[in-house]
Amino acid sequence: MHPILAKDARNILVILPSWVGDACMATPVLRHLAQHRPDARIVVFGRANLQPLMNGLPWVNSFHAGAMRGAKAIGEVRRIRSERFDAVLLLPNSFRSAAFARVTGIAHRAGTDRDGRGWLLSHRFAQEKSLQSAAAAYASLASWWTGSPLTDQHIELRVTEQDRSAAEILLPELPVKSHEAHRDLILLNPGANREDKRWPAAHFVQAARALSLARPAGDPPRQIAVNGGPSEAALCAEIAQKSGGIDLCARGVMLGSLKAILQRTALLITNDTGPRHIAAALQTPTISLFGPTDCRWTPTDYPHERRIISEPFLTEDRVADDHAVLCAIERISVGDVLHAAHTLDQSFAAHERSRIST
Template sequence: MSPIPHGTNRLLIDMPSWLGDCIMATPVLRAARTAIPEARIVGLVRPGLDRLLAGCPFVDEWIALDPRGVAGVWRRAKVIRAVRPDAALLLPNSFRAALALRLSGTRIRAGYARDARGFLLTHGLAFDKRRERPIATLEYYLRLAKWSLGVESIDPALHLAVSEEDRAAAASTLRGVTGPFVVLNPGGNKPGKRWPAEQFAVVGRALSARHGVRVVVNGSPGEREIVRDVCAGVPDSINLVERGVTLGALKGVIERALLVITNDTGPRHIAAALGTPLVTLFGPTDPRWTTLPGIRERIITADPFLPEELVADDVPERCAIGRIPASDVIHAAEAIMGQVTAGEGRGRPLSKTRGASEKGGGEAS
């Protein structure tokens, strides 16, 4: 019998905190709805991510909660208790999240038994991170879902919904853009993951001059200066930060884009979920951590000849993201643009290109 019975009436799924991880967890939501079709499924997310996941057909209710602060654990436990779930599936790895679940009094608490938190769960799946390097985050979530829900296979396709409201917000944000456009996403949560702004500008200028596409530059409010630097180097580009883009509008923008060129950060996963072609740049973060099966993407690594037994995270100097030449990115972008405009469609996997790496590209199920 699976830890979460198929007769469960109320299921709470505690979602990851990072935007990209949250999107990579959407196959778990689909699996839960398929396994327990009559259950009321409630998703617990960080504020803002409820807007990102709005319209998801697998969840009945989203609860947005900021768990930070001294009282964060108690506040989280109180919110969970009010849901009165029969069972809860814990996706975050944090001890605090497991503690809040225990304090909530939820009868069935399933998650990974790691980082000394196994005693807080009623059902813990063993995980030795020293022997599991690297494992794709998507596969990591699917393993937990298969075990906890008692299913043998799960569709690994990511899911995001774009509403008409999102599309209207995107149209307003993209005012003045009438033809095809490419999105550049130069930000990232760590400086080491950010390809230089001037290199993004080189790529933007080349694609604009050679192919007549408009360049749209995205970033979070905290990445305002990076976005401004890229826009300064690309004539007639659009600065989405200055236009106040929201997550909902960003979904609509990326849905319409010809191509997204990005560092390994959240908007990559938005594009992947929406079937928009991608060129993704990896520095000292191994791409095998975030393998996404079945999507249209060219991965470019700082060291495409890194031996399989090495992990990019462990050799940051060798895998410094600034080592990626702009010419490789332009080549990859033009290859994708040529295939899209030739009518090959979106959302299909791509073959390897010069300077590109497809490590860990096997399909998870």
Template sequence: MIVQPNIDRLLIVAPSWIGDAVMASVMFRAARKACPDACISLASRPYLHPLLDGLPWFDRLEALEMGGLLGPVRAGRSLAAGRPDAVVLLPGSFRSAMMAWWTRAPLRIGTNRDGRGMLLTNPLPDADRSSPVSAIEQYRRIAEACFGEDAAADASLQLVATEDDEAEAHRVLGEEESPLLLVPGANREDKRWPVQHFAATADALHESHGLRPVITGAPGEADLAAELAAEINCDAIDAVAAGMKLGALKSVASRARLAIVNDTGPRHVAAAMGTPLVSLFGPTDHRWAHLPGIREHRLLGDPFLPEEVMADRHPERCGIDRITVGDVTVAARALLDAGTSRGN
């Protein structure tokens, strides 16, 4: 392994997106297991701090600000003040490697892609992207190279709800203890199941199981959340309109009996909190975002697509709008009727 157990100061650079940051649990856990006495810092975009706060593997969270042409230089010099002995990069960008170079750490470890290997002391082989490989598996391989096979064996997802998260969730939900979590957004419109389908499913589950819908999403998805709330016939809670903070999503998910989600970051948050999921995929291939050890029904735009074919290359055939309300409702009821036990 590259990083020795007696290292003093270790800096890990987190991925930039919510789902990727959650899937990096395998790396964070491996670092602490392999280096129990090290001072471990995690550098991440500030908006992710409420999500990562509470995890037991870091001594401190550092704000990673890399905007602008000279952003990597400024960020690297700032992090250099902590005198890291090693920097482990999870982002695959050239800019992140430039930032690592400016920390002057003796070890700079990350995947060798986009011509950035010259900035790293230990460039690692990048994943073969000709077929879908989960980000978890990519992070596990980096963790194994850094800390050894045993340390990287546990790839389960983990997040921790803090007292502040619980208080914020209570502000939004009140005494609602077992809601239906709905996540209608995604970073691309073609990855969003139609709002009318979400509404019809929510109404059906309210009628059969008495679940009150809670709609969540990013601040930029406020109009989408409001549209869904207006389409639902029962009394839904619009957490976006309520201004719910990101960290509170952990607490809301932990309360939910079920989440119906597109392929987007809150799916990973809910999975890490043990929430049963109905996950909707199209036109992207579900194998890019495989999550191990969770209770989930995955519904695909084309469930009969041959295994050797990547869904991303057939957007019309694998469109998310091909998933029916009936199929989602049946999958949701199966999870609800199976009981409340949760796997993670």
């Protein structure tokens, strides 16, 4: 496989996708670049909220925050121009990201050729159109660019001391300084970017209360916490109040502190959204709920995850996104979640015993 990226490229810019989950799925690309260009300076460009996610990664030399929109984009372009990058790799497929890369003046601009943006790129990758995860798509792009197959697609994030300190302030009920500390929190993530991707709030409450009390004799109930972004504040407040949990949204949770909290989480129950992928990187036991979004768009091999699909008998030739009624997320029962939690708890406990014994 012949590399597209020049051997003497030492100053490399990577434009990240906007969504949290997609940014997590981009980390194998950053690791792959660092492994194949150990002398290169790798800078990532992305939305400001993604910086805490990238903090601590040894392959990222610097993070440039920007959204490629409005008047602020002028300053973002000037900053990039001043650093004289040898090459830029575009992970987003948007026309805007290609146009932005073009005006930065970077001569080598590589990305996927789609949506009429090919003329803005100096090196165009013909991505095969198929039902695949973003992680797989990014891996194909990186393999083509470097001339070396990217075979290790596992997501990797790091929890920094700053993350742990922020989490301890945010959640004093659950000290999180030590990454070896016992996992003893049930974390709910009830939001999503679309209403039809959200499991009902009442179901989250019922499942959390049952799991909190499902403890060995003499053990106290597990603490419940609810995570969400500013736009999900009302939803988080409702679920926290009815479940007796802690409203992390009201306390100002950010992605950095969320990483540290997930490192102490015994079980995450989440819709198909960003924190699911953060949890995968941190080996957090997770139950992920899928309604009318096909689970094949995202990785399906996270080691400590149980995926519950609203219509498990949908044939492989059909895509859940095209069957909103049949795949309504409300069809997932609380009983299904409780059963999955029980089996996941047993398998994770066995994994931990094996890890400790070795």
